[in-house]
Amino acid sequence: MAMIVKFWGVRGSIPTTAQWARVFGGNTPCVEIRAADGVFICDAGTGIRELGRDLARRSPAPKAAHLFLSHLHLDHIQGLPFFLAAVPDLRVHVYGVSDDDTSRRRLLSGELGAEFFPQNVEQPRASLAFDQLDDTEPCVIGDVRVRSLPLKHPGGCHGFVFEHDGRKVVYASDVDLDAGQAGAQERTATSDVMTLRPVPRALLNAARGADLLIVDGQYNDPQYRVRVGSGHSSCLTATDLAIQADVKNLALFHHDPDDRDSDVETKVKLCLARAAKLGAELPIFAAREGVALKF
Numbered sequence: 690m691a692m693i694v695k696f697w698g699v700r701g702s703i704p705t706t707a708q709w710a711r712v713f714g715g716n717t718p719c720v721e722i723r724a725a726d727g728v729f730i731c732d733a734g735t736g737i738r739e740l741g742r743d744l745a746r747r748s749p750a751p752k753a754a755h756l757f758l759s760h761l762h763l764d765h766i767q768g769l770p771f772f773l774a775a776v777p778d779l780r781v782h783v784y785g786v787s788d789d790d791t792s793r794r795r796l797l798s799g800e801l802g803a804e805f806f807p808q809n810v811e812q813p814r815a816s817l818a819f820d821q822l823d824d825t826e827p828c829v830i831g832d833v834r835v836r837s838l839p840l841k842h843p844g845g846c847h848g849f850v851f852e853h854d855g856r857k858v859v860y861a862s863d864v865d866l867d868a869g870q871a872g873a874q875e876r877t878a879t880s881d882v883m884t885l886r887p888v889p890r891a892l893l894n895a896a897r898g899a900d901l902l903i904v905d906g907q908y909n910d911p912q913y914r915v916r917v918g919s920g921h922s923s924c925l926t927a928t929d930l931a932i933q934a935d936v937k938n939l940a941l942f943h944h945d946p947d948d949r950d951s952d953v954e955t956k957v958k959l960c961l962a963r964a965a966k967l968g969a970e971l972p973i974f975a976a977r978e979g980v981a982l983k984f
């Protein structure tokens with residue numbers, strides 16, 4: 690049975706309603722994966738609001754959804770209260786990786802409290818269940834296997850690998866692929882195309898052969914060099930990761946909130962040119978709100 694991946698929010702850091710971001714979309718991260726009759730969601734940025742409305746319209750309406758939170762930065766949780774209000778009959782299982790499960794529960798409960806989110810106490814909303822993930826132990830939900838792995842990002846972050854019926858989709862938003870790699874400054878200064886850039890070994894192994902790799906490609910090389918430490922990647926290093934992992938499709942994700950549609954398109958062209966020079970035939974595109982892909 691196929692896996693369907695739909696992008697509901699693709700923008701990093703803060704949503705934008707600017708006219709110049711209309712093509713790729715201005716909502717913050719949310720990706721839906723449908724597999725084996727299950728609904729799996731990566732992150733609860735503002736894009737999840739429209740997903741909630743969509744789920745409420747489906748027939749039959751799903752009884753449960755599985756929400757995987759990469760981390761708790763605001764752009765990855767800010768749509769949650771609106772989502773829960775849109776799907777009052779849904780049971781939402783929230784998965785995350787942290788040393789302290791109670792802190793995730795406490796922080797999200799705080800976000801849903803009256804101090805942060807005006808609500809009528811009578812208003813029904815979806816119920817939440819919290820599940821703790823362990824990087825060493827895949828979790829199996831129905832016929833879908835989900836693994837988590839740590840990513841280099843300030844405060845910590847996790848990527849997720851979804852596998853079903855021989856297909857694999859990898860979600861790795863909010864990661865600095867060059868963090869800790871010796872010589873990264875020099876490599877991103879020259880954009881040398883003769884050598885593939887070193888990338889994190891765990892993510893490389895996790896992504897190997899994936900049908901789709903969704904990965905942070907927020908910056909071009911010059912942007913990366915002036916924003917080292919903010920925890921995001923050059924789209925060219927993301928391309929090198931995809932080539933080395935031999936993935937079948939690469940989706941650049943977490944677009945910079947200041948990037949116009951034309952800037953995003955330029956990044957895709959840069960990546961395609963780099964892949965061509967390296968002899969890789971790799972479909973590369975920028976994640977775009979509203980687009981659904983089938984694998």
Ligand SMILES: [Zn+2]
Pocket residue numbers: 701702762764765863943
């Ligand atoms: Zn983010």
Ligand SMILES: [Zn+2]
Pocket residue numbers: 760762842863920
């Ligand atoms: Zn973040």
